[in-house]
Amino acid sequence: MNAPTPTAPETTALRVMIVDDHAVVRRGIRAYLEVLDDVQVAAEAPDGQEAVDRLQEMSVRGELPDAVLIDLLMPRMDGVAATAHITRNHPGVKVVVLTSFGEMERVHAALANGASGYLLKDAEPHEVVAALRAAARGDVFLHPSVARRLTQEIVSPPTGLSTLTNRERDVLALVAQGCSNQEIADELVISERTARTHVSNVLRKLQLTSRTQAALVAVHEGLVPQQR
Known part of the structure; x- marks a missing residue:
C-alpha cells in the first residue's frame, strides 16, 4: 500500500x-x-x-x-x-x-x-x-x-512656528485676537476641550507660559496685524 x-x-x-x-x-x-x-x-x-x-x-x-x-x-x-x-x-x-x-x-x-x-x-x-x-x-x-x-x-529638529500644525497656527492667531477657548471652539467648529488641548500644545511647543506671550509671538510672526 x-x-x-x-x-x-x-x-x-x-x-x-x-x-x-x-x-x-x-x-x-x-x-x-x-x-x-x-x-x-x-x-x-x-x-x-x-x-x-x-x-x-x-x-x-x-x-x-x-x-x-x-x-x-x-x-x-x-x-x-x-x-x-x-x-x-x-x-x-x-x-x-x-x-x-x-x-x-x-x-x-x-x-x-x-x-x-x-x-x-x-x-x-x-x-x-x-x-x-x-x-x-x-x-x-x-x-x-x-x-x-x-x-x-x-538631524535638525524644527523650532518656532515650524513645529505647529496648520490647525495650531489657526489657534495661535485666535489666541492673539483675545479669543477664549470657547470662542476658538466656536470659530473652528471643534469642542471646547479640543480647543483647550490645542492651546496647551501651542504653548508647550513654543516653550511659552501664558496666552499673552503666545499673542506676542503671533504678532511678531505676522499671524495677526499689529495694533496701532
Whole structure:
C-alpha cells in the first residue's frame, strides 16, 4: 500500500480591514488586494468609530483581522484616535496608516499610538502590500518620504512656528485676537476641550507660559496685524 502523497501546508491569508471615509478609495484598495492570493479583505469601515465598533464585534466572534489599513482624517473618530484604541484593545492587530497628509505632527501621533506603518496615498499598490506584510511580521514600514522627513527632524529638529500644525497656527492667531477657548471652539467648529488641548500644545511647543506671550509671538510672526 502506497503512502499518501504529502500536501503542502495551506498558507493562511493576511486578513485586512480597510478604514477610509471615501468609498471610492476603499473600493480601489479592495479591488487590488482581492486579486492577491495571500490577502483577504475582512471588513471595511467609513470612519474610526465604526472601525473600533466592528473590531469589537469581530473580537467577540474570534474573527479579528491581522491588520487595519486606516486613513487619518475622518469624521466622528480620526485615524490617530482609532489607532490608539485599536493597539490598546486589540494588541494583536497591526495598524498601517494610509493618508494624503504628510504633516509630521500626524506621523508622530500615529506612530506614538502604535501604528506599524505610515504610507502616503500616492504610494504604489505594491508598497501598500509590503507595508501590510511588514506589519504582520512585527516590523515597521515607512513611506520613503516620511522616513526622510523623520531623519531630517532628528538631524535638525524644527523650532518656532515650524513645529505647529496648520490647525495650531489657526489657534495661535485666535489666541492673539483675545479669543477664549470657547470662542476658538466656536470659530473652528471643534469642542471646547479640543480647543483647550490645542492651546496647551501651542504653548508647550513654543516653550511659552501664558496666552499673552503666545499673542506676542503671533504678532511678531505676522499671524495677526499689529495694533496701532
